Amino acid sequence: MKEMPTNWFWEYVTPHLIQQFSISDILYSGKSEFQSIQVIDTPSFGKCLILDGKIQCSEADEFIYHESLVHPPMITHPQPETVFIAGGGEGATLREVLAHSTVKRVVMVDIDKKVPDICKRFLPSLGQGSFEDSRVELLHTDAMKYLDETQEKFDVIIIDLTEPLEESPAYLLYTQEFYQGLKEKLTQDGLVALQSGSTSMVISLGFIAVANTLRTAFSVVAPYQAEIPSFGGTWGFAVASQNLDPRELSPEEVDRRLSRRVSKPLRFYDGLTHRGMFSIPKYLREEMAREKRIITKDQPLFTY
């Protein structure tokens, strides 16, 4: 038994499902004003950021998450110049946004100042200096309040928040009320993108309800998914807008736009990946057709 790992990180995916990976080191363990923060090192996924006991990203596969969240709305937009990011404290969403040569201004609002600090120190590959880019304005305040008060409109808005837990006020950013307000903050061809939790059949309700809720505010809602191994399976996202649909882009058109606008090599996203992400399997499409739930302030939805 000599060679078996003795130290393990556990995450409850549901109360009946646990994912464990072995840990080689605990690099940081502390608390901010808003959440508990850990950085662990693992043989399976390299260094991982853990917030309130849930894995947020790993060195090994964060590129899948961040490229999935950012590039579909950015590529679908004809010329994205201004971008708003809610959350995203690790800096990697910002990194992917800044890779688009069309971008002139990014406003990023993450309430927790400590997460960017910890990530800069222990996970510098996430941000890769993005916070220093002169196009970026970084604010540590409440993203919802900021959007409410600003007069500015954006070409792309990206919501990069943890899922809505009962104990956290982030759930308000997953409601019909918030999405109604959001559409006022987009320019003419503007798009919003967000992550919407696991699409695994045992817990896909959040993914479906978020898409339903977006549909009450936007004409086009395109849900999609990508496999993220450190999250334990497929993860859901959605792009919403009033007129542009990512599903209408052929793989060739995606690749054409990428080559014109993004000079750094991507690892996950290209035309064929784009097509795969939007090809939701039949049983999930049927579940989406059946399930009518909409999320409101009064009837919020909490994930496990």
Add this chain to the structure above:
Amino acid sequence: MKEMPTNWFWEYVTPHLIQQFSISDILYSGKSEFQSIQVIDTPSFGKCLILDGKIQCSEADEFIYHESLVHPPMITHPQPETVFIAGGGEGATLREVLAHSTVKRVVMVDIDKKVPDICKRFLPSLGQGSFEDSRVELLHTDAMKYLDETQEKFDVIIIDLTEPLEESPAYLLYTQEFYQGLKEKLTQDGLVALQSGSTSMVISLGFIAVANTLRTAFSVVAPYQAEIPSFGGTWGFAVASQNLDPRELSPEEVDRRLSRRVSKPLRFYDGLTHRGMFSIPKYLREEMAREKRIITKDQPLFTY
């Protein structure tokens, strides 16, 4: 803590990664001549068949695995009449094959007589009486030896075996030598399909090496994947033939053929799902381009 589950099933996905689900019952626990066999009941996935400690299928998502394995080769073939199944003792692969109205004869060879017996008793939804279909010839002997000795050729051959563990002789059915022999057993437009293990980045070598090895025997090799939650992530498959390529079928053509040939409603597979399965993400395509490993009798590949 009252409501937390106390009984759990663990599976080592790798030595550094464990998946656990809670168990509500252990319905069967025994051994055949070839392997240990368990049937457990779980809140997450319903009843599950466990062979040698590894989950083989669950009531909740076996339809994904079995539809993924069977329908791509069957639909790609213009008129599949004769089918050979190696393994598949649960009966669900047979069930999906028999759903094709073109099928006139199926030979299924599974060395372990006990698995079908246990599945009939505890998991009858898997086979749904398929073993009693008059088109089926079921044999309990060594599939490799049987293929070696038979003069018969088949339109579709499906290899539905557990992955190659060091302790089991099943590894021989994942070698260049076996695939070379296999092509002699196919009719003119014949196709072979098989499962090739996890495509998760931490353990995708088997998936890639199986595709590489098939390419030494077949002109067309199309690897593909599907998310199977109870397996802990995306799972790999491959279709191989001398002239037919499933990637050339449009979603519409897939749906057309399905509606002509398969009367029962499928839950996972249709044209859009087909397209999604063959849209391998970029990083995995790049890994496949880099990794040259071929599996032979002398240099076998064992999964964890």
Add this chain to the structure above:
Amino acid sequence: MKEMPTNWFWEYVTPHLIQQFSISDILYSGKSEFQSIQVIDTPSFGKCLILDGKIQCSEADEFIYHESLVHPPMITHPQPETVFIAGGGEGATLREVLAHSTVKRVVMVDIDKKVPDICKRFLPSLGQGSFEDSRVELLHTDAMKYLDETQEKFDVIIIDLTEPLEESPAYLLYTQEFYQGLKEKLTQDGLVALQSGSTSMVISLGFIAVANTLRTAFSVVAPYQAEIPSFGGTWGFAVASQNLDPRELSPEEVDRRLSRRVSKPLRFYDGLTHRGMFSIPKYLREEMAREKRIITKDQPLFTY
């Protein structure tokens, strides 16, 4: 990995300490009006009774628990004829009491009728037919209320209850108020005995506070402990009375009384074991000297 167990029972000993044993079968899983009830079979300890997720006893080492709880007070009493048991639904405490030839009448009150039924069916070695003994009166009602209302006095009272969890009213049987009432229910030389939870240094507060609380009602309080492997370590008990002290019995006197009164062979308890149980190690004696906590209705103590 073939031979590694895949199915495991977990018990949180504290929020930071877990004990796991592998399970070979789940024989029963259900709920009574008062608690969840499970019977599991394990390679380590044989069949185990689990109430509300906590192990109550195992075939392999229940003899340690039950002999430890019953024989010290019974042997210390000069001639125990009448015995009251609160709880003890498994029947094994009763079994040990009835082994004393001096016993003429036992009243046993366990609120949960289902536990004796389940134990008779799945764990018959616990009760060994004790419930059918003509000396026994078995009642399914509230033990505290029963004692409050009865005029009867007993030579020995044994409190065989689960530890006081926040969710259960059993905590009232661990308070000063209850012990004050209890002394009125004992005959002249009467003794009370009870289990008082783990004595492991990480969670010994309950053991100490129960002894402190008994001291507010009784002149003699003798805490003691025994190692119970399936409970994960040493377990605490206490004997209390107004005049008799088990620590004054020499090993030889214990053995003499046993040979006169108990004809069945005991497995754990004899004179030398008696001496060992009351020889509390120094650090625990010192902790007991320091810790002054007393348990009252208003300031109850809950174990994890």
Add this chain to the structure above:
Amino acid sequence: MKEMPTNWFWEYVTPHLIQQFSISDILYSGKSEFQSIQVIDTPSFGKCLILDGKIQCSEADEFIYHESLVHPPMITHPQPETVFIAGGGEGATLREVLAHSTVKRVVMVDIDKKVPDICKRFLPSLGQGSFEDSRVELLHTDAMKYLDETQEKFDVIIIDLTEPLEESPAYLLYTQEFYQGLKEKLTQDGLVALQSGSTSMVISLGFIAVANTLRTAFSVVAPYQAEIPSFGGTWGFAVASQNLDPRELSPEEVDRRLSRRVSKPLRFYDGLTHRGMFSIPKYLREEMAREKRIITKDQPLFTY
């Protein structure tokens, strides 16, 4: 679930029994020439030394282990002046030996130089500067070979080694051949003491067989045990000599000798603890009477 620990250390006590404690930090993780070495920090037991995946000692309860190993032989000897320690790299066995004012010379031989270095750095409370005491000669070589070659005799010899695993040569120090040689290295009234593994009923064979084997070389063999929470239960030891028996010392005599010879306050050991340790429970005495196994070079015994 916010407050539940996410990082855990696991130890297989047997293949069917696991102990887990949560970890707050991994302070060191490396390898020496002989074994893997870890220092972890835990809420349950403070800092713990882990060798080859097995816990060796914890800050919280190492005093129990080390006082149990050292003081029984030292107190039983009328005037221990020279002491030999095999193993004991943590320094705490040495610390306890040096507390005896009679001691003039200690030779300690631990093959692994790295363990003392790591312990000095991360667990200084173990050694408390003992290695610097002028009475100590510390050697990093093979203890068996050293004893074989030396002409010196000792009043007390303490074997403080990990249990005999199949992969390690330490098993030779648990054989009849070694104990035969050992008696030649003791002075007239000399005693040897050693730890002999868990006494839990599921794995007490080692404890019993070591005592049996000692009896083939020594006239007096006194096995004893102590509860060590971080080891998951009771732990076994044995004292052997040709004429002195620790069981003949009354608690009062132990306390008398302690007060004369040891000036620092002990936390675990005193007269009453001494008596408790040697009061083995009946079922274990019976098992010891039944089990005749003797350990030899040719028929070694490996613990899990």
